[in-house]
Amino acid sequence: MASxxxxxxxxxxxxxxxxDDIKGTDELKLSNRLYKTEEExxxxxxxxxxxxxxxxxHLLKNGAAIQKSSVIxxxxxxxxxHNSETRTRVLPTILEAIPSxxxxxxVAVGKTLIQLFSKSLLPPKAAMxxxxxxxxxxxxxxxxxxxxxxxxxxxxxxSLPLETIENEILPEVLLEGRTAQPAALRMRCCRVLGAxxxxxxxxxxxxxxxxxxxxxxQDTDYEVRACMCNQLNAIARSVGHQxxxxxxxxxxxxxxxxxxxxxxxxxxxxxxKLMDFLDxxxxxxxxxxxxxxxxxxxxxxxxxxIAREFGGFMWANKDQMTETDARTFLTFYQSMAMSxxxxxxxxxxxxxxxxxxxxxxxxxxxxMSNDDSKIVRRRIAGGLHEVAAILKPTSYTTxxxxxxxxxxxxxxxxxxxxxxxxxxxLKCFAGRDKEVAFGNLQHRRVENVLTSFPATTVISAPxxxxxxxxxxxxxxxxxxxxxxxxxxxxxxxxxxxxxDQCVTVLFQLVTAGNLVVPIKEVVIRCLCQFLRRLRRSDxxxxxxxxxQDNLKNSPTYHNRLLYIRLLTHSLTQFSxxxxxxxxxxxxxxxxxxPVPNIRLSILHLLPAIRKIIRxxxxxxxxxxxxxxxxxxxxxTDRDVGRCAEEVFKGFGGTVGGGxxxxxxxxxxxxxxxxxxxxxxxxxxxxxxxxxxxxxPDAGGMTSAEEMEDRMKEEEEQLILxxxxxxxxxxxxxxxxxARQEFSRRLAEREV
Numbered sequence: 001m002a003s004x005x006x007x008x009x010x011x012x013x014x015x016x017x018x019x020d021d022i023k024g025t026d027e028l029k030l031s032n033r034l035y036k037t038e039e040e041x042x043x044x045x046x047x048x049x050x051x052x053x054x055x056x057x058h059l060l061k062n063g064a065a066i067q068k069s070s071v072i073x074x075x076x077x078x079x080x081x082h083n084s085e086t087r088t089r090v091l092p093t094i095l096e097a098i099p100s101x102x103x104x105x106x107v108a109v110g111k112t113l114i115q116l117f118s119k120s121l122l123p124p125k126a127a128m129x130x131x132x133x134x135x136x137x138x139x140x141x142x143x144x145x146x147x148x149x150x151x152x153x154x155x156x157x158x159s160l161p162l163e164t165i166e167n168e169i170l171p172e173v174l175l176e177g178r179t180a181q182p183a184a185l186r187m188r189c190c191r192v193l194g195a196x197x198x199x200x201x202x203x204x205x206x207x208x209x210x211x212x213x214x215x216x217x218q219d220t221d222y223e224v225r226a227c228m229c230n231q232l233n234a235i236a237r238s239v240g241h242q243x244x245x246x247x248x249x250x251x252x253x254x255x256x257x258x259x260x261x262x263x264x265x266x267x268x269x270x271x272x273k274l275m276d277f278l279d280x281x282x283x284x285x286x287x288x289x290x291x292x293x294x295x296x297x298x299x300x301x302x303x304x305x306i307a308r309e310f311g312g313f314m315w316a317n318k319d320q321m322t323e324t325d326a327r328t329f330l331t332f333y334q335s336m337a338m339s340x341x342x343x344x345x346x347x348x349x350x351x352x353x354x355x356x357x358x359x360x361x362x363x364x365x366x367x368m369s370n371d372d373s374k375i376v377r378r379r380i381a382g383g384l385h386e387v388a389a390i391l392k393p394t395s396y397t398t399x400x401x402x403x404x405x406x407x408x409x410x411x412x413x414x415x416x417x418x419x420x421x422x423x424x425x426l427k428c429f430a431g432r433d434k435e436v437a438f439g440n441l442q443h444r445r446v447e448n449v450l451t452s453f454p455a456t457t458v459i460s461a462p463x464x465x466x467x468x469x470x471x472x473x474x475x476x477x478x479x480x481x482x483x484x485x486x487x488x489x490x491x492x493x494x495x496x497x498x499x500d501q502c503v504t505v506l507f508q509l510v511t512a513g514n515l516v517v518p519i520k521e522v523v524i525r526c527l528c529q530f531l532r533r534l535r536r537s538d539x540x541x542x543x544x545x546x547x548q549d550n551l552k553n554s555p556t557y558h559n560r561l562l563y564i565r566l567l568t569h570s571l572t573q574f575s576x577x578x579x580x581x582x583x584x585x586x587x588x589x590x591x592x593x594p595v596p597n598i599r600l601s602i603l604h605l606l607p608a609i610r611k612i613i614r615x616x617x618x619x620x621x622x623x624x625x626x627x628x629x630x631x632x633x634x635x636t637d638r639d640v641g642r643c644a645e646e647v648f649k650g651f652g653g654t655v656g657g658g659x660x661x662x663x664x665x666x667x668x669x670x671x672x673x674x675x676x677x678x679x680x681x682x683x684x685x686x687x688x689x690x691x692x693x694x695x696p697d698a699g700g701m702t703s704a705e706e707m708e709d710r711m712k713e714e715e716e717q718l719i720l721x722x723x724x725x726x727x728x729x730x731x732x733x734x735x736x737x738a739r740q741e742f743s744r745r746l747a748e749r750e751v
Contacts, residue, residue, distance in 0.1 A: 052078060053085045060093050065102065072108045079121045087126050095133045103142060110137070110148035117155035127159035131169070138188075150188055157195040165196055170208060177212055183221045190216055190224065194231025202239035210239065217251050222260040229255050229266040233274050241279055249286050256290060261301030268294075268302060272309045275316040284320040291317075292325065295332040307336055334364055362398060369402040374411045381406045381414050385421035388428035396429040416478045423488040430492050476516055483509075483522040490533035499539045503530065503546070510562060511550050524566045528573055535719055544582070552586060557595050564590070564601040571605075575713040576612035576701075580621065584609065591628050596637040603632055603643045607650050611701055
């Protein structure tokens with residue numbers, strides 16, 4: 001039997017490294033593992049006719065360990081599909097078997113039960129059964145088993161009847177919470193009291209165990225104090241504001257000043273979680289003074305935690321602080337931001353535009369944006385848009401230096417964090433100027449940003465400097481995110497700035513041979529957006545000419561294919577009239593491209609183009625399309641000819657009589673018959689979209705599409721009119737500036 005085993009493969013070692021004696025020993029072990037006796041096979045075979053519940057019970061009683069584990073794993077789905085039977089038959093079988101099963105089985109059952117209680121799949125009666133088993137398992141000597149089943153008992157509390165909690169659970173855990181008991185039992189008591197608090201009324205909590213909870217906060221073991229501190233929130237929300245203010249908050253104060261850092265951390269975290277529950281009086285008279293004391297003492301072990309919670313504290317208590325309080329906390333914040341610890345500097349929370357300059361927070365922000373730690377700079381970059389939103393009226397003048405510094409950061413992670421919200425920052429920088437919609441900002445504030453924009457970052461990283469290590473190179477994801485922001489630039493930048501700063505870079509990218517296709521796809525979308533929204537006709541014409549020179553007429557197949565994709569995207573971006581008049585002729589010029597894939601791409605576009613043709617106004621264009629279709633029908637490439645047949649059917653042609661489109665087109669060409677009728681195409685049916693061979697989506701535009709098309713056409717007309725308005729506004733501005741300059745010089749001369 002063992003001689004058939006490929007030992008080298010089974011053991012994962014070469015043959016010459018296996019000693020004969022060792023090999024013989026391994027043969028015995030492996031053969032015993034791989035091959036089962038007839039008795040074992042019969043024992044582990046399950047009747048296929050058994051239902052889900054019966055099969056589960058059979059496996060629990062007779063199955064191997066792995067089969068029992070599969071039942072435990074499937075218990076949630078069993079409860080959902082067979083709730084009653086699973087609760088009355090499967091669950092008791094599992095609970096009965098737990099004490100005698102292996103450690104792994106006990107832990108697996110415990111984890112599954114916690115999951116069931118979290119989904120509220122077990123009723124009170126089942127919860128009582130589980131708690132009875134949990135009490136036995138907690139007496140185990142194995143720490144993992146004790147921990148898991150303690151969690152099970154705590155999870156079961158929310159499903160237990162209140163009577164059971166008061167009469168059975170509480171008396172036992174209060175005994176465990178006595179000082180003479182081990183610390184582990186006292187910690188379990190703390191956790192159970194916290195879970196019970198969520199089920200009971202405040203009055204009953206005060207009667208039964210409130211004093212015990214307070215005494216556990218003063219326990220001699222610091223782990224017990226920290227554990228009880230973690231339960232105070234649940235107790236506070238149950239007993240109400242008055243008892244919280246009179247007794248719980250003073251307890252928090254003592255815990256915050258505890259000698260152990262672990263207790264202080266628990267107190268700070270839980271006090272911050274309680275902020276939404278406390279009233280204004282408690283915050284003003286107790287929480288704010290407590291934080292002032294913390295800021296004055298600066299306990300070394302919890303400074304990082306204080307830094308992390310500081311922003312939430314300031315926001316939650318901003319209405320309860322006096323001017324003196326605010327100055328104290330902002331002074332503390334400034335010193336924390338200049339700390340030698342990078343973990344403490346990873347914070348930035350602004351208290352509002354009015355106090356930004358007065359409290360010199362700009363100095364903090366500038367220092368952080370120039371920090372040596374890239375983690376700090378990345379945090380600042382990722383949150384700068386929120387600061388800009390708060391400072392909106394003065395965001396450009398206040399944040400320009402920080403913004404440009406982060407924009408040219410040598411770490412791509414920092415740069416990437418900034419550009420993900422670049423459009424929101426630019427919107428704040430644009431301010432309230434009414435001219436922003438037409439790109440004529442009064443002070444050219446956003447143009448100044450783009451003039452300094454590191455466009456080369458799209459292609460490669462900035463140069464290294466002596467102060468910092470060499471730059472990291474941008475990933476494809478960084479380039480794509482940045483290029484997606486380019487699409488928004490037409491909202492904020494003047495056309496001349498866009499043309500000078502962006503168009504050149506985009507054409508370098510689209511013709512580069514070392515960039516992946518997804519990047520070039522985004523570049524194509526950007527160029528399409530620029531072609532549509534640039535507010536000077538000469539710029540649009542130049543972009544279109546560059547597209548034709550660099551893509552349409554390129555000797556490279558990939559570039560020509562990108563031009564087809566540009567036209568595909570243009571179909572959804574431009575109005576139908578603009579596409580027919582400006583872009584469609586260039587597409588039809590490419591029908592004789594030598595590469596079949598180009599011709600196929602054009603064929604795939606024809607059904608969408610047919611939808612935008614209007615009869616009788618575009619009859620000539622329709623005949624041109626059908627002539628192109630006839631040329632494709634006689635194409636030497638088999639795939640192109642087959643695709644032309646399919647498109648022809650969609651156009652309303654009739655393919656029948658064993659004579660295909662290609663043969664009819666060839667015959668028509670020999671007879672000198674051209675156009676739509678030469679290949680049997682029903683032009684009237686195409687115009688009406690009512691021919692029986694026409695698919696539903698090929699019968700012209702729907703009313704919703706026509707409405708959207710009219711809106712696009714109106715927007716294009718608005719852009720054309722705004723071009724004239726911009727020129728007039730520029731002339732008036734130049735004349736006004738010249739007049740002011742003349743008046744100034746005249747005044748100087750008179751003086």
